[in-house]
Amino acid sequence: MARDTPSHDRPPRDAPSRDRDRQRRRRGHKATDSTGALLRNTAAPGADTSASESPSPRKQRASTRASSSNPLSVEGLAALDKHNHKKGYKGYEYDENYIKEVREKEARLERERMREEREVKRKEREAERERRRVFEVDGRIRGDKRREKRRDLTDDERGDKRRSHTDDERGDRRRHLTEEEREERRRRYEERYTPSERAERKAKRKEKDGQRTDQKKRRVISGPLLEEGGNDEEYEEYKVAEKRGGGGSSDVYTEEEWARKKKRKKIFIIVGISLLLLAIIIPVAVVLSKKKSGPPESKAAENASTPGNKNLNGISESDIPKAAQGTVLDPFTWYDTLDFNVTYTAATVGGLSVMGLNSTWDDSVQANENVPKLSDEFAYGSMPIRGVNVGGWLSLEPFITPSFFEHYSTHDGVIDEYTLCSKLGLAKCTTSLETHYSAFVQRETFEDIRAAGFDHVRIPFSYWAVTTYEGDPYVPKISWRYLLRGIEYARQNGLRVNLDLHGAPGSQNGWNHSGRQGVIGWLNGTNGALNAQRTLDIHGQLSTFFAQPRYKNVVTVYGILNEPRMVALNTNDVLNWTTKAIEVIRKNNITAILVFGDGFMGLDNWQGKLQDDPKLVLDVHQYVIFNTDQIKLKHTDKLNFACKGWTAQTLRSQDKTTGFGPTMCGEWSQADTDCTEYINDVGVGSRWEGNMNTGNASTSVLDPTCPTNNSPQCECADANADPSNYSDAYKKWLYQFSVAQMESFEKGWGWFYWTWETEAATQWSWKLGMAAGILPQKVWERSFSCNDTLDDFGKLGLPENY
Template sequence: MARDSRRDHIRHEPRDRDRDRDQDRDRERDRQRRRRGHRATDSAGELLPRPSRTPRHSASESPTPRRVRGSDGTSGGSSNPLSLGSLAKLDAQNSKRGWRGYDYDSEYVKEVRQKEAKMERERVREEALERKRERERERERRRAYESDNAQYEHERVTVERREEEKKRRRHTDDEREERRRIYTESERAERRERRKARGEIPAHQKRRVISGPLLEEGGKDTVYGYTTEKEGGAGSDGYTDEEWARRKRKRICIIVGVIILILAIVIPVAVLMSKKNSDPVESKAAASAQTPSNSNLNGVSESSIPSSAQGTVLDPFTWYDTTDFNVTYTSATVGGLSIMGLNSTWDDSVQANSNVPALKDSFAYGTMPIRGMNVGGWLSIEPFITPSFFSGFSTHDGVIDEYTLTSKLGSTKAAQTIEKHYASFVTRQTFEDIRAAGFDHVRIPFSYWAVTTYQGDPYVPKISWRYLLRGIEYARQNGLRVNLDLHGAPGSQNGWNHSGRQGSIGWLNGTDGDLNAQRTLDIHNQLSAFFAQPRYKNVVTMYGLVNEPRMVALNTESVLNWTGSAIDLIRKNNITAVIVFGDGFMGLDNWQGKLQNYDNLLLDVHQYVIFNTEQIALKHSDKLTFACKGWTAQTLRSEDKSTGFGPTMCGEWSQADTDCTQYINNVGVGSRWEGTMNTGNASTSVLDPTCPTQNNPTCECTDANADPSKYSAVYKQWLLQFAEAQMESFEKGWGWFYWTWQTEAATQWSWKLGMAAGILPAKAYDRNFNCNNTIPDYGQLGLPENY
């Protein structure tokens, strides 16, 4: 053991001396590098490593370790360069394998030198740019200084002019006061002679036109076209009473005329500006739509409407749009809900497409996948779908949802504005286009004010009811089965803007929680009685209880008890449709054992990757993998009653990969993506960027919100595959409904816009990608992760 220690000492002693010399050389090189003014770094800001060493003898032997860069662009080892002493240690390690000495990797040295030269050029260019920016800043400072001086000079001149004007006015006032004195004839003659002597009045002057109130000359003088005698009948000012009265009337007429002219100009402008500021905001669809002809009212007499119904929602002459409505008056109701506008016949023989049966035949739910479409933002207004309703207001107006929108507009303007939206945003053509895109179901969200309103409600009452009925008939005409969705319940079931009112949850919660629970049951009592009619049996095949009750903020047992009561009530009214209830954001696995004793009941889950900070931070390839594996696994577990509830579908999803869309997180609230989502509540705000790059490169929304014509080919490929992967996953259950058909601008939320942009399939049932395909590495394909 002692001999071995001695040999180690002898072997390492010269190596220690070499290390000291190496350290001296390193220090000298550091001083030289400091004199150069910069160190070479790579694109990530790391110092470039020292050249690696490779063995001389054989390429097949293991080379000297050198720092490598991982496939993700990060450093594969320490960022500090190896000292010569450290290299000596590596040499010793390699010497055990028969290697003696080392030499530099010339290619690597060349690469380093090229990088250093490139960075030196960049440094010089950056310095030149900085000098240019500094010159520009100096010019800006000079312009600001000159502007300030010009403003000062302008103010100084203005003050001086005001002082001169004051002096002039004082002088004029003194002159006027002097003229007001009553002079004798001799005094007038004396003053006249003095003025002539000063040259103020030419000696030959006999007449003059006077603009002042007094006549100071003798004889006949013309005053504004009137000739007056100097003495006879004149007052002390040189005018007779009659002439003075005429002159006064003329002045009054001139002043009145000027005022009328000013008002004629100002009033129309003021009215126009007032109208611009106070007129109700219209959605883009309503603003661009043509006014309905309402030709079916031709030949109908207004006197045929009973006086008690005139001016009400039953009077077709008050309707903005009567297209495809039966305008023959009727006061008949079912379940207390009007049938006014409905035709007495219908046809259920229509087939949406060859993959599904006609309406008169049964749809094999559970084995035949639902491929459905939402018509969101129509009868329940959502800011991100129709931002034009909200962007015209300032933040001080506080218009953030349908409640505040209708409150701000007032009842009359709200009714006019919103009915135009009902009539134009979704039309017969909408349902025809949905059918042509390969869909077989449509989910129609509507809110409780289609049925009734309560004291204090600003919502437009009952008008959306007839548009809901017309929409169902349009669906029937295209062979589309309907999923009725009560999107807004009394009191708000989730406190989000699409429930009608953003803020607190008043449904089954708070002071009026029980009252609003009963009100919702009363509404379902009316709705279920109405839609139990034979005409709806084949078309309204799915009946929703309430959209997205936020059960994570409500008492679970209260919601379950209410749900049971609602199911019993609806079935009692002879509804045979599938009853749909929301998962309440509790997670699919937590529904095992709940409500499983009811038949024909369907669990509705809404799947998005952008409202979860962990999912939104996934890279594109990982989002695609999650859609194929994560959501597929969840669906399969939920479909199995031993691990989940049982029948499950996805009632809402989209292909958006960011939450950058305007107003998607409420009006005036930013995004998780950029870390600007300030809700005013620390528990819900997200103030750190959550895109996959962790803000390096910077997470930004400009490109995420770009026009789809600017999308790269690889981004379009990802969006299409992401959509098709979700369709496949959700079809492991009962199927899906896309959110939504139409938006004003948000392409990644609109099937209509996405299909036109080539990022959604032309037919919902005709797809190329499936989850058995290899998922591409979109990072290597060049798809950025920061937008």
């Protein structure tokens, strides 16, 4: 719209024109939006709306000047009004309601515009679908016609078709004839046919050539395309031909050109797809083969670098006798040779190999200033043992290394070392376990144990370190050399060793850490007596080997058998077997302290039993979480029980008139719940939450057993949380609970914490607990004593439901 010219510059008009102008001015200005559409009256609230809407000519001119060929936005109109007000004009007020209405109308118009665009696109899509449908139908029809035509050909016509190809071949040959050869062919042809016959044959050839040309021109792409599987690109070519005329007939390609084009395209597509599939499949297959087909490894093994094995550089495989090549005595079959003597030897002691040992050793090392060096005697009974276990290393335990077991579903039934090796097979299990042996406990492990202030280390191992029997799936003998290397690492750090036979033939307790979960086959069942004798034979070999002078100062505690489950066995049978084991071990000149398990009978029940050997010590394992009465105690009560209850038990057991005599605690932890994954076996829940379903009514716990009686609800999430999320009150309690147990067990011969390292269970790992600040940095540096007044942890805000 053009701007109005000022009145004083307008050319003179006639009377009718001036009348029309007056009428227009009387009609007045109507408020419009930015597109020029009329709006309702926008007078301010309370204004007199009965008056004429016609503005003065001046107002009309002011309003007219606000218009342009490109409508202003609402904001632009409002800005113009402000400008006019400054100039003395009084145009319409663009209040908030006015602006809101304008925006709503513009939004409505925009929605209508978008609907129209969508409708256009929809119609275009429908038209495209219709074209494709015609394309496909056309192809099917023409393909059917061609096939029908081929079926209707007579034998003569088929012969002509074949001859036409022959004629083409002849034409190719004729193009290569010399002039003399062509002249000779013409002469023979003229002799063979009369002029009239030659003219007739020429006419027939012309007719056939014309038919073939017409066929090629009429060839429709969609027919063979549809039969052979066309694609979108070919359809676009069909549309190009369609636009050129002929209803889809192609003047773009002949049939032969089309066939060649399609053949090349198919080859490129097939090659491209093949390369793409290979690029995807090969890496995925490699990853999956490692993840699924490869044996599971502990997290320590996954994160460890492959051993360098540089000490093999000085020897040759030919130095190994042929009879020993490929056996456990062949160092070239060892995954890790670090700190092993790889010079071949077939020497044995007690039938156990010394391969890997160096001939010299040094016992002048002192673990710390609080204990004597190895060559000096440790005052057992008056000097407390402060030791730690290296559990889950040579005898797998699922809660320590869950990475071995979490690969499998419940259907696989992999719940212990027996089922793991049965599932993997011997070769894969050997690879997996030796990698774990090499990585989970190393030289640095013993250095860190020494740095934490320990003076003893308990090394659990199982009978298959010595031998295996028919039907055993276990990896035989490989853990033996790692046991020997571990003892040497302990020696280098002044640490004395508690040798712990953790798994006996047949399983002495039916728990997963004995190797096989389920039925107890030791001193029990069909092969009970056989397995009892096998265990005695193993002790015969072990005691002969460790009676060597090199072990006198370092293997100072000799465990007879870990946790025989006497509450499920005949008590006298276990006592008689233990007596025989002591005789076998002492006969072979073991002078070390001998340790036997309390069998879960209770310390007070050992008075008067097995008291003949003055260097025999009763080993008790103390945990509050496996006892439904103790796990339900509140935090302050648990701490009080650790300070007073376990102290009283230890003192009674130490007194031969009320208990056995020398007593130590071979296992304990600071866990206050049984929430840790797999602590109650693989796939079994917890007493704490009341979902511990063992499949046996006598051992299952299906009611929550936390101190709140499930109100508030007993939950494991906070107990299993990362220790950085522990509250200050919880950290304080965990620290004091651990110190209380140390004090109690030091009233006897001392203790071994279970265990040094786990993959994730902080409350079961001294290494992780020390890093989290819930265990002392040195075992003797303690900021709490049971003589202190105990805090009320409920008042400190520590919940009792975790």
